[in-house]
Amino acid sequence: MTMPQEYASAPSEGLSFPRLHARTQRFGLGVPRGFTVSPDGERIVFVRSGSGTDRTHRLWVLDLPADGGEPAERVVAEPSALLAGAEEELSPEERARRERSREGSSGIVGYAVDASVELAAFALSGRLFTVGLKAGGAAGKGGEARELPVPGPVLDPRPSPDGRWVAYVTDGTLRVVGADGSGDVELAVPEDPDTSYGLAEFIASEEMGRDRGFWWSPASDRLLVARADDRAVRRWFIADPAHPDREPQRVAYPAAGTPDAEVRLFLYGIDGTRTEVVWDRGRFPYLARAHWSGADAPLLFVQARDQRSGLVLAVDPETGATAAVRTEEDPAWVELLPGVPCWSPDGRLVRIGDENGARALTVGDERLTDAALHVRAVLDAGPDDILVSASAGAAAADPETGETHVYRVSARGAERVSEGAGWHGAVRSGAVTVLVSSRPGTPGPVARVLRDGREVAVVASYAAEPPLRARPVFTEAGERRIPCAVLLPSWYEEGHGPLPVLMDPYGGPHGPRVVAAHNAHLTSQWFAEQGFAVVVADGRGTPWRSPAWEKAVLRDFSVALEDQVAAVRALAERFPLDLSRVAVRGWSFGGYLAGLAVLRRPDVFHAAVVGAPVTDWRLYDTHYTERYLGTPEADPEVYAAQSLLTDDGLSAPAEPARPMMVVHGLADDNVVVAHALRLSSALLAAGRPHEVLPLSGVTHMTPQEQVAENLLLLQVDFLKRSLGGFPGHQPGGRG
Template identity: 75%
Template sequence: MTSKKLSFPRLHARTQRFALGAPRAFTVSPDGTRVVFLRSASGTDRANRLMVLDTGTGEERVAADPGALLGGSAEKLSAEERARRERTREGSAGIVGYALDGAAELAAFALSGTVYVAELRAGTARALPVPGPVIDPRPSPDGRHVAYVSRGALRVVGADGGGDRPLAEPEDGHTVYGLAEFVAAEEMGRHRGFWWSPDSDRLLVARVDDRAVQRWWIADPANPGSKPAEVAYPAAGTADAEVRLFLTDLDGTRTEVVWDRTRFPYLARVHWSAHGAPLLLVQARDQRSQLHLAVDTESGATRTVHVDEDDVWLDLFAGVPAWAPDGRLVRVADEGGARVLSVGDRPLTGPQLHIQAVLDIGESDVLVSAVAGEEAAEPETGQVHVYRVNELGVERVSEGAGVHTAVRGGGVTVLLSATLDRPGTAVRVLRDGKRIASVASLAESPGLTAAPVLTEGGARRIPCAVLLPTGYKESDGPLPVLMDPYGGPHGRRVVAAHNAHLTSQWFADQGFAVVVADGRGAPGRSPAWEKAVRDDFTLTLDDQVEALHALAGRFPLDLTKVAMRGWSYGGYLSGLAVLRRPDVFHAAVVGAPVTDWRLYDTHYTERYLGDPAAQPEVYAASSLVTDEGLSRPAAEVRPMLIVHGLADDNVVVAHALRLSSALLAAGRPHEVLPLSGVTHMTPQEQVAENLLLLQVDFLKRSLGLPRA
């Protein structure tokens, strides 16, 4: 066990935000007898093991241990694997992902660039003799073959290790088969590039050609002898990678899948099951129209099954589109002001729920995660629940305030529940609604109790969490305020889960009243709430101000000492706060900020701000490096600490450098903290720990507070 003498920042860093040792990545076998998952051996062990739970006995066993398989050797990762993990924000080690055959009897995974297979009933695991480095191995549904990607080629090998061969090889240095392109992995939630047929005789294989994508170079200034890494980065308004799709037989015969790629270049989703023809979801570049397409497996031709259109944008959802067992199309769409689940032509939900994801599609129902609509009888700020939906109605599966999700198969449901009253996530295994087993978490105890007050602020009823120092008494008087948002699209921070508020509570215990606010653009409320930021990201700052002022009458907030800290979009918001509203905000920690939206990727940025060539004024209005905010009088200059990882290939360090240059040109003092070797994540233990400590020191110094 980890020594309790460790400070919270060190323990937080060492445990990767208390995620190590927690079970994750669950799959239930079709017969309901086994639950497969990943978990490391302790709360400080980074190496995940492949685990199996017997639902009959409740016993757990190790199906594959990376330490044993590697014989104690250090894990080696290829550049391609590191990039894939960066896209998924994967910071752990060992077995970080796996795929199963149709019966959940054979698992395949990549470890140190090699394909391994584990026979889950026999409890054996072995390496397959194939060329590496290997990415994303996946067994065929019948368990006889394993397909994988190596050096840009899609290959297949027998599960016994024989017959390895390429099915599709790159024609040149610009093409790759079987992997997701940058924007698919970073923004669309599609992290794979090939799909087995249900009969195990063919695959759908994506071909990515990035020759038209502009090249950027990510340098390592701390090591001037190393060459910069070349990155194909599709910035807003520039060319995307070309993505094509091929039906590929096991002998390498290929038939191209045909659709109007000029109008619908984004391959957002692929679904291939025994319930219907291969199903594609393709989007227009402006993301205001998309097609659901069924593929003819003989000719590669496609027919339109359904068309979606939206005047603002169309969101993508996990688990859909897909075929129901009876062949009807299952989809999620924004209709009538709600996020609705439809099966065939019939909507099964209405304004009472906003669907977040489809978790499982059964013979008689659909399992979804959803938030309550604004018409709910009682406010459910920060909650996400699991529901069963069918033609007869909606039934909640999860109980108690919290953030719940689930995995289902073979009549067994694995219910994961994070709540405010306890750290971590409880995992219960249910059959017919009754618990038959639990999956233990080996995560470390935080040694800190987060006590957020979930509430709403302002006329817009902005979801908020307020955290005061542990042991705070009214007689202690008003406190300096630290706004701690993400505050933009994709990032919901006000949630009814304990661990989500640990860092905010630690900052509160340093003497701050911490406010977390999810303004317009943040998910989890309604489609209109999310889409209000179209063409104007500065609205997200307006909501932070509104929430702050509304809460000041109910909580001990000293509005003469207000700071903001944030990372990524939160970093952008922090910079915007001190530049545009120095009358409200007096200091900011600006972490990995997007300062010029023309430097961020196509699929994300154009969804919200459109084409920069068509409306450059929209990009300028939301930028941190234009004149607005930089030309204020010296009396309104506020301290700013800009932090950025030099190895970041998502929000490149050019964002921070351009902001620093603009501030210097405007005569505005500021501080810059470059993080050598750090990407958009900060997994290095010492860096992550000291970054928290340095932020507290900067904030106290800037606000004129006593420093330790």
């Protein structure tokens, strides 16, 4: 078998694929995102950088003339002009917010608008800016972006629904200023340095999908404000060994079995009045969701610490008293899903629940979907229907591997909005929908604007063109019908014989990898071009197939490994897979799974790249870990069984001992580097071969261009050395 030389670097504009992949942030720069549609259907607001290699995002408006004229885009906020050419400066709090959201770009990466979508507010370099969005609008609603003179650094500014005020957070204090820059006042002031108002605590933003800590009332006269008290949370210290002269970063990290932040909720009037929202915080300490629309009272979803029960609560905005609207219970855990709970415009509760083996949409007392759909999120609750994201459910005639679609759901049934194989999402207001579609055969997402179901515009993308084409074959494997994607080299011919295998999973909760989209598989395809048959398998524990599929990992993550084994063995009957040379690579949970694979199934896996792994679940956070494993105090045997450090195979040198490359960012505050260091110590004590690649200054993300590029190249080098038998391979060489 001969591998064509050009695939070793996949040049584009003189850059290798790894370098271009890093420079373009996985070909995501230049892609429009963060859409908001105005209620009158005349404007779509979004952010987008200037090219496929430009990291600075600008704020844009696409005007949709009511008379049916030609749609036109315009920039309404340009960071370089607003900062007069100065470099953007981020506060530690803003860096932490971007780390939680995995945001690696710069400029205007987020914004908020008033109810009419005529005024936007955003923070830039810790300063507060507003801009009118309506072309030719009245004073304050159109024209140039302006800076409001407020104390900083500013976090998460949000206009009131009527556009008269802007609320924002600085130094843990929630403040309110007039949209004209006048009347800036402190509203909620922290009592000590370990308390903050208006910000999401660590586990809310990292694990719950709640990235904010305050909500305006529909009448713009008061706010619902979260207070987070970190005093009881244990402090960890993250040092930078490359700079021993710098003090370690002190962070509040709620590890499994240890105290969480105490979260309370208050109603603040613009006049400074304060009323506490009361519920049984002892039994339900987690504030998972908050929703306040014009339909009814503020709505909360609070969870018990074990996450097996939760309450949907309606809040009396005058007294702060709460009334239970619904109790949610599940013997495994109650799943948190985007967009719910909320009120429909006619005041009925909209929820998604696990019922009779399906994840169903219910409005009021009426269940609107059956087992043919697995509902993932509510995208918009309209007067005539609910817009949802869903995939084929257990009762679907066609499994649609890797696909997700947008549906309009009502008492009349479910009508699909998106068409064709792909990964589809949407944003809607009134008659206008922005439908964003990623497809297997087309690079990058396409954002189409629909009015009453008819396409009226396509939002331009400036993304770079990938220098190779991903060629995933979507299929199912084994008796459990495990969703898989298989990628072979583009130069592969049948006579070449079986290929060494690279399993490339995430394989765990909240991380689907088998998605019917092109760019999601580019890195896997690049590895395939190096001479591998790459297999991506979404086994039990991964989301969006069925509730039972997701909850199969309760108290036992090893079922995720079982499905990787089952998938590769079943696929070898249909694809050219050399089962005598099987490697695995992964990051985060995928890194844990890779380590688990070579330690517990060395008969199947022959080498592993173990990236940012959780090796001891006692060192990971409460909300994630306790959902699946309980607590270390109550379930010590469960934690021991899931740990990579207590595996029986580490107690003494064992054969076969499979080589491992352990990679970890030293600045990671999510999966701290202690995980990798403890694994290396255990492997050394057991006499097991391994390499450790510490990434100085790198967090759980790897946005640095040179780091991201060379990390891919070093992985290929390690895998070829470990598996052997590649074209031109020499033992100990680069292959």
